Amino acid sequence: MAYETIIVEIEDHVALIKLNRPDALNALNDQLMSELCKALKEAQANEKVRCIILTGSDKAFAAGADIKMMSGKGFVDVFTEDLFGPESEAIMGIRKPIIGAVSGYALGGGCELAMMCDFIIASDTAKFGQPEINLGVMAGLGGSQRLTRFIGKSKAMDMNLTGRFMDAEEAERSGLVSRVVPVKKLLEEARNAAEKIAEKSMVTTMAVKEAVNRSYETTLREGLLFERRVFHSLFATEDQSEGMAAFVEKREPQFRDK
Numbered sequence: 420m421a422y423e424t425i426i427v428e429i430e431d432h433v434a435l436i437k438l439n440r441p442d443a444l445n446a447l448n449d450q451l452m453s454e455l456c457k458a459l460k461e462a463q464a465n466e467k468v469r470c471i472i473l474t475g476s477d478k479a480f481a482a483g484a485d486i487k488m489m490s491g492k493g494f495v496d497v498f499t500e501d502l503f504g505p506e507s508e509a510i511m512g513i514r515k516p517i518i519g520a521v522s523g524y525a526l527g528g529g530c531e532l533a534m535m536c537d538f539i540i541a542s543d544t545a546k547f548g549q550p551e552i553n554l555g556v557m558a559g560l561g562g563s564q565r566l567t568r569f570i571g572k573s574k575a576m577d578m579n580l581t582g583r584f585m586d587a588e589e590a591e592r593s594g595l596v597s598r599v600v601p602v603k604k605l606l607e608e609a610r611n612a613a614e615k616i617a618e619k620s621m622v623t624t625m626a627v628k629e630a631v632n633r634s635y636e637t638t639l640r641e642g643l644l645f646e647r648r649v650f651h652s653l654f655a656t657e658d659q660s661e662g663m664a665a666f667v668e669k670r671e672p673q674f675r676d677k
């Protein structure tokens with residue numbers, strides 16, 4: 420399908436989705452969010468795709484929700500249309516792993532979109548921020564919730580209240596991103612990680628994603644029980660037999676997603 424605000428490239432088992440509104444630093448408008456959701460659902464349905472990379476440009480992953488689109492709206496508009504609500508739910512419904520490859524600005528909704536990915540690989544030029552307070556509003560897609568769980572209350576408050584930006588080094592130190600690489604290596608690093616994931620059993624990969632995400636939704640005791648039961652259930656798969664047999668026989672496993 421032809422898109423106008425994103426570019427989708429599928430190579431081997433990896434779908435690369437690139438946000439592409441360069442004139443607006445990839446600001447998230449209705450069209451971009453709708454196209455992004457369609458592309459993610461297509462990647463989910465495409466049996467060839469085993470991992471997704473979401474990225475932007477060198478200058479901006481995304482500089483936030485589109486302020487020009489929002490500036491004329493009132494409460495009744497954003498409330499009744501549930502601005503970006505269905506899209507964020509749809510992104511959370513994607514069961515294949517999504518790696519956020521972030522370079523440049525990841526601000527407001529851009530930072531929040533990056534946090535919807537399963538993990539973030541950042542370039543050394545990445546800048547994260549929740550500057551909505553400067554516009555007389557606040558985070559609306561996870562900046563006061565996910566960010567607080569990811570980096571703790573003090574830093575989340577600091578970022579949301581002052582609107583200051585966090586560089587890549589601080590973001591890694593704080594646990595917001597998993598790795599930082601030179602900007603020229605960003606996509607290569609993300610692709611290597613995606614290809615590593617693509618080698619695994621898709622059944623196991625989806626179970627891991629579900630279990631880690633569950634840790635944000637429940638108590639430790641419930642989460643541990645959920646994890647243990649999912650672990651047990653993987654013993655119903657052929658890939659568990661194959662993975663363990665391959666280890667014992669000192670060979671590479673041949674997973675079949677069964």
Ligand code: CO8
Binds near residue numbers: 483503527528550554
């Ligand atoms: N929305 C719309 N257009 C934008 C945005 C944006 N968020 N960010 C940048 N642009 C546009 C600029 O208007 C400019 O366009 P033009 O050339 O037509 O004037 C173009 O992109 C380039 O931007 P700049 O000239 O400003 O570039 P600089 O390099 O000077 O500055 C910055 C880069 C620092 C990133 C600056 O553009 C900036 O501060 N942008 C806004 C950042 C921001 O405030 N983001 C938060 C937006 S609000 C939000 O994200 C809410 C999310 C929650 C939604 C919840 C729904 C439930």
